[in-house]
Amino acid sequence: MEKGTQKRADLLQGTLDMLILRTLLYGPAHGHQIGKHIQRTTNDFLQMQHGSLYPALHRLERRGWVTSKWEIAADRNREFKYYRLTEKGKKQLLVEESKWKRMAEAVARVMWPAAEES
Amino acid sequence: MRWWQIRKRDADVERELQSDLDLEEEEQRERGVSPDEARHAALRAFGNRTLISEQTQAVWSWSALDNLFRDIRISVRTLFRSPGFALIAIIVMALCIGATTSLFTVVRSVLLRPLPFRDPGRLVMIYEHFRDPSINAQGFNYNPVAPADYYDWRAQTHGFEDMAAWRYWQFNLTGERGELPELVQARGGSWNLFPMLGVNVAIGRTFTESEDRPDGDAVILTWSIFERRFGGNPSIVGRQIHLDGKPYTVVGVLPKWFTYPDAEVQVWVPYASGLPPETLAHHDYHFGHVVARLRADVSLSSALSQVGAVQYQLHMQNLNAPVAEDVASRTLVQDLAQDVQKPLIILLCAVLCMLLIGCLNVANLMVARSAARQKEIAICSALGARRITLIRVQLIESLLVSIAGGVVGILLSLAATKWLVSTWSDLPSAQNIHVDGLVLGFACALVLLAALLAGLLPAISSTSKSAIPALQASSRTVAGSQARTALRKSLLTVEIATTVVLLIAAGLLLKSFWRLRTTDVGCVTDRVLTMGYSLPTKKYDTPEKINAFNETLLERVRGMPGVRAAALGSTVPGAGYGGDNVFTVPEHPPITPGTVLPDALIRTADPGYFSALEIPLLSGRLFSSHDRLGQPKTVIISHDLAQQYFPGENPVGKHLHVLAFNADYEVVGVVGDMLYQVGKPGKATMYFPLLSGTNDMGFTLAVHTASDPLALSVPVQKLLAELDPQLPVHDVLSMQQIIEQSLGNASLSASLVLGFAVLSLLLASVGLYGVLSYLTTQRTSEIGVRMALGAQRKEVLRLLLGDGLRPALYGLTLGLAASMGAVRLIESMLYGTRPLDPAIFTSVSASLLIVASLACLVPAWRASRIHPMQALRTE
Known part of the structure; x- marks a missing residue:
């Protein structure tokens, strides 16, 4: 079971960072919200593993792409750790996005060559 | 990051996870789930919280070092939980690492460290070299150099910057004011020796070229006699001391560190000093040791071939004398270590084998323990420990054991090295x-290697299983994991094979030691006291005085109470080589020039010598008191000489x-053979009458006593002092002691290897016992x-015994096969024992x-006594 987690996390590593940055483009959010958002948006296709999410958030913070701050949530009346996108993070998102696009196109070209021609 | 920052960060992560977890729970509740259910659902959705928090924290930590500290903490805790295992493992490691380090210390100092001279890499010893293989078989391939050869080499070749020579000598040092006479070991060194080696004297100067002559009377003191006899007073330089009754002027004192060629040397005189000029012109008086410094722009082989060419000419010019046709060289370190090199290397191999066995044993212990900890490891990995972490923890465990063992071992080796150096006499x-x-x-490096060897194998094997089967397996044990059992068995096989090799080497060495001990040197050895003296040439300047x-002396000694017989000769059997000479037989056809001349040891003997030492007369007669100066020249030969050079004739x-x-010299008698040294092959011998009055070979008095020979040593020395108070005696020893001395190092290496082998056997049997019990x-x-x-x-007993004995049998077979090769290494150290001695094998x-079998029997027997019901209930 531990091996399984490991494999999926590796696979998602680059992508997960991009998804988190993209989510934070809507505004500051805490870990739970980010996870839920990604899960909901993909219609539960991407099951958010907490074991990957939190290390990823902290990794982004360490790299300076997001900042964090304990703030009171409007609806809950207690503090949550909110993550905010930095300028550096926005630039990084663009980089990751274009990288992903090229990757997806490349994969598509190999997988469905006929569709490409028509 | 500082530790308080880490703390704060950790708390922050915890808080973040908790708040999100709480939120998850709240959301579940809001969906109408019961509070209890909600908590569990939240936890389920969250997953392994400890792991998440650890992994999140790991993002921030300076992780490698942090992990290392954590692992060390865990390892120390684990080791303390089973102190018995830790203690045994540390002791095993300490013994093995200690022994190996000790041996390496000696090897390093004796074989690997260059001598402390200027640019020692270019210094070599050059010897005469006979091409005849039969001579080389007797160990004469490095033959000392005759003085005239040395002078010719130095004058006629250009490959070496310089060549110097030294020779053995000894003096009777007498005091001015009635101090005790003393026999001092001396060397005669050519005037250029010290400058060429790059040695500066501590006080005074070295010899000048004009002092290096037969009448040269300069002397250089070594530091040890300077301090001991002259009180370290520098004013001794420039004063005279008396050597063999002749005055010599002290010109210098050597520095304290200078102990070349050995620490026993007390004084140096010039090489030519005291030698008759005609001796210096001889090409066949082999007593010099030549040191040469290679020129920087010349290769050793081309420099040597020049010397070889000169030597070949000398050989052609002296076809009727034993002048070698070639030269051979070796380094100064090899030259000094020639007798100890082989035993040292063999001992080093033996301790390395023991180290291997020790590591395998610790590895075996760790496999056994990791088997017992199967469940613990399974739980750890179920809780999210990564395999690499588990391996690392185990490796750190074995590293800790090795480091602890290494520290204790190094302390042990300090003591062991001291002991070894004091026990091993000719290092x-x-x-x-x-x-x-x-x-x-x-x-x-040893510590690291041991840790890897002992830790890696068990670590990899014990973590290779995935968690679930391990957890299941531990609930119902049928048989040990196949893979792990196989690993332990193969470790054991290697261990036993190595032990067998060690045991066989030890057995062979012990057997040859026993053979040496019981060697018959050819004369009586029980209750014989010997002592040496030499008569100073100044006082005893005629043969008549010497004979008188x-x-x-003989007459007075034979009259002493408790003396059964006394013999006087140059040396006694077993006490060393004592010189040789070549000869021809005038009655035989002349020998073709260029072939090797017959060669025999030379001895002097008084008329009562052979009967006192119980050397049998085989034919002819013994010496009488008429065989003396002025009478026809006579010689007695040994049986060997008669067989070799007078086959089929009288x-x-x-x-x-x-x-x-x-x-x-007319042959008057043939006597039984004797050995000049225990462990060396016999050699033809010529005995000349002592009463011819020669003084050149020194004298050894041998007294056959009725009771303890050493009890008579003081009375006999007193008698000598009465006859001449200025005469020092040396080597006051019983024959038994002389023989023991030549055995000393054979016994040391044999017993050390035996010690290592027994220890290895013990380790291997403990290993065997451990595996089988497990x-x-x-x-x-x-x-x-x-x-x-x-x-x-x-049947149960047979089943289990078979299981345990199989690796022993494999190991034995493997070990016997390996021994066949390994014994070649020690072949040259064996005496009277064949390397493939069937009795030893x-x-x-x-x-x-x-x-x-004993190691297997105990656990097997215990298992067979188990009551079936009890066995089934142990689940």
């Missing part, structure tokens, strides 16, 4: 043997022409089932099998 530069950076580095002293009445004396415990329930189904005790196999 060169013994006073310079100490631990240095290289040795410490070697010890550290010797005859009086030698008595024939003559030997001895080239060095340029005279014919296997048996694992199979308890299986045995229960078998017995419940009607298996007999005997059989007895080693038998004793190994007995020990192995």
Whole structure:
């Protein structure tokens, strides 16, 4: 079971960072919200593993792409750790996005060559 | 990051996870789930919280070092939980690492460290070299150099910057004001020796070229006699001391560190000093040791070939004398270490084998323990520990054991090295043997190697299983994991094989030591006292005076109470080589020039010598008191000489022409053979009458006593002092002691290797016992089932014994095969023993099998006593 987690996390590593940055483009959010958002948006296709999410958030913070701050949530009346996108993070998102696009196109070209021609 | 920052960060992560977890729970509740259910659902959705928090924290930590500290903490805790295991493992490691480090310290100092001279890499010893293989077989391929050869080499070749020579000598040092006379070891060194080596004297100067002549009377003191006899007073330089009654002027004192060629040397005189000028012109008086410094722009082989060419010419010019046709060289370190190099290397191999066995044993212990910790490891990995982490923790454990063992071992080795150096009598530069950076580095490398060897194998094997089967397996044990059992068995096989090799080497060495001990040197050895003296040439300047002293001495000694017989000769059997000479037989056809001349040891003997030492007369007669100066020259030969050079004829009445004396001697008798040294092959011997009055070879008095010979040593010395108070005696020893001395190092290396072998056998049997107990415990329930189904005790016993003895048998076979090769290494150290001695091979196999069976029998017997019901209940 531990091996399984490991494999999926590796696979998602680059992508997960991009998804988190993209989510934070809507505004500051805490870990739970980010996870839920990604899960909901993909219609539960991407099951958010907490074991990957939190290390990823902290990794982004360490790299300076997001900042964090304990703030009171409007609806809950207690503090949550909110993550905010930095300028550096926005630039990084663009980089990751274009990288992903090229990757997806490349994969598509190999997988469905006929569709490409028509 | 500072630790308080880490703390704050950790708390922050915890808080973040908690708040999100709480939120998850709240959301579940809001969906109408019951509070209890909601909590569990939240936890389920969250997953392994500890792991998440650890992994999140790991993002921030300086992780490698952090992890290391954590792992060390865990390892120390684990080791403390089973102190028995830790202690045994540390002791095993300490013994093995300690022994290996000690041996390496000695090897490093004796064989690897260059001598402390200027640019030692370009210094070599050059010897005469006979091409005849039969001479080389006797160990004469490095023959000392005759003085005239040395002078010719130095004058006629250009490959070496310079060549210097030294020779053995000894003096009777007498005091001015009635101090005790003393026999001092001396060397004669050519005037250029010290400058060429790059040695500066501590006080004064070295010899000048004009002092290096037969009448040269300069002397240089070594530091030890300077301090001991002259009180370290520098004013001794410029004063005179008396050597053999002749005045010599002290010109310098050597520095304290200078102990070349050995620490016993007390004084140096010029090379030519005291030698008759005609001796210096001889090409066949082999007593010089030549040191040469290679020129920087010349290769050793081309420089040597020049010297070889000169030597070949000398050989062609002196076809009737033993002048070698070639030269050979070796380094100064090899030259000094020639007798100890082989035993040292063999001992080093033996301790390395022991180290291997020790590591395998610790590895085996760790496999056993990791098997017991199967469940713990399974739980750890179920809780999210990564495999690499588990391996790392185990490796750190073995590293900790090795480091602890290494520290104890290095302390042990300090003591062991000291003991070894004091016990091993002929180690060169013994006073310079100490631990240095290289040795410490070697010890550290050993520790790491041991840790890897002992830790990696068990770590990999114990973590290779995935968690679930391990957890299941531990609930119902049928048999030990196949893979792990196989690993332990193969570790054991290697261990036992190595032990067998060690045991066989030890057995062979011990057997040859025993053979040496019981060697018959050819004369009586029980209750014989010997002592040496030499008569100073200044006082005893005629043969008559020499004979008068010797005859009086013999007469007085033979009259002493408690003396059964007394013999006087140049030396006694077993006490060393004592010189040789070549000869021809005038009655035989002349020998073709260029072939090797017959060669025999030379001895002097008084008329009572042979009967006192109980050397049998085989034909002819012994010397009488008429065989003396002025009478016809006579010689007695050994049985060997008669066999070798007078095959099928009666030698008595024939003559030997001895080239060095340029005279014919009539053979009057043939006596039994003797050995000049225990462990060396016998050699033809010529005995000349002592009463011819020669003084050149020194004298050894041998007294056959009625009781303890050493009890008579003081009365006999007093008698000598009465005859001449200025006469020092040396080597006051019983014959037994002389023989023991030549055995000393054979016994040391044999007993050390035996010690290592026994220790290895012990380790291997403990390993065997451990493996089998473990296997048996694992199979308890299986045995229960078998017995419940009607298996007999005997069958169970046989089953388990077979299981345990199989690796022992494999190991034995492997070890015997490996020994066949390994014994070649020690072949040259064996005496009277063949390397493939069947008795040794059989007895080693038998004793190994007995020990192995005993080690297996205990757990097997215990298992067979188990009551079936009890066995089934142990689940």
